[in-house]
Amino acid sequence: MSSLGNRYHLQEQKSEQDLKFFFISKGQQDVVKVIQYSFIQKIFDKSVYNLGFGDYDIVMDTIIDDVNTNNGDAFKVLNTVLSTIPLFFENYEGCVLMVQGSDGRPEFIEICRQKCVKKCKDECKNFNRRINIYSYYVNKSYEQLAVDYQFFGGLKNGEGYTVLEAYKVGKKYDSVLLVKRND
Numbered sequence: 001m002s003s004l005g006n007r008y009h010l011q012e013q014k015s016e017q018d019l020k021f022f023f024i025s026k027g028q029q030d031v032v033k034v035i036q037y038s039f040i041q042k043i044f045d046k047s048v049y050n051l052g053f054g055d056y057d058i059v060m061d062t063i064i065d066d067v068n069t070n071n072g073d074a075f076k077v078l079n080t081v082l083s084t085i086p087l088f089f090e091n092y093e094g095c096v097l098m099v100q101g102s103d104g105r106p107e108f109i110e111i112c113r114q115k116c117v118k119k120c121k122d123e124c125k126n127f128n129r130r131i132n133i134y135s136y137y138v139n140k141s142y143e144q145l146a147v148d149y150q151f152f153g154g155l156k157n158g159e160g161y162t163v164l165e166a167y168k169v170g171k172k173y174d175s176v177l178l179v180k181r182n183d
Helices: 074-083 085-091 108-115 129-145
Strands: 011-014 018-025 031-043 046-057 062-064 096-100 149-156 162-166 175-180
Touching: 018 074, 018 085, 031 074, 031 096, 046 085, 074 085, 074 129, 085 096, 096 129, 129 149, 129 175
Parallel strands: 046 096
Antiparallel strands: 011 018, 018 031, 031 046, 046 062, 096 175, 149 162, 149 175
16 A cells, blocks of 8 residues: 555654644645544454544644545545555554444434435435445455455444454445554
């Protein structure tokens, strides 16, 4: 992932709680974006971190992760986000990284229906769109990525808990977890 081309210049900020990378998306407008790796919990003695991403609200010092900027630079932005994953593992050796979309929360569909222009009938087309983008990248590059990373797919069960399994290329997941393999 560190070999990804066409990406934005990053500014790193590390604290005890998290690791952030800032960059400016250039397009129809300049938008400050932030990638945040934040601690969630421990599983089997391993610290699990979530990859958060979105527009950065400078005044409130928060991530706005439920907007689509549509700045015309989606591939460059995705490459920029993905290029930080090796940097995360350099800073947090032996940890687990979880990727899921803010559009995968149970309340997302109802919120989306209120303002969506697509007027989806049976299924919300925006639900889980973000994890589908990340999964597409993993599926497309799985053999190459599996050399350095071990992947797990997360599926929510009926009680809302995530059940993990060895990642299967092409299967739809609610979340993807990865661990850096030992060199």
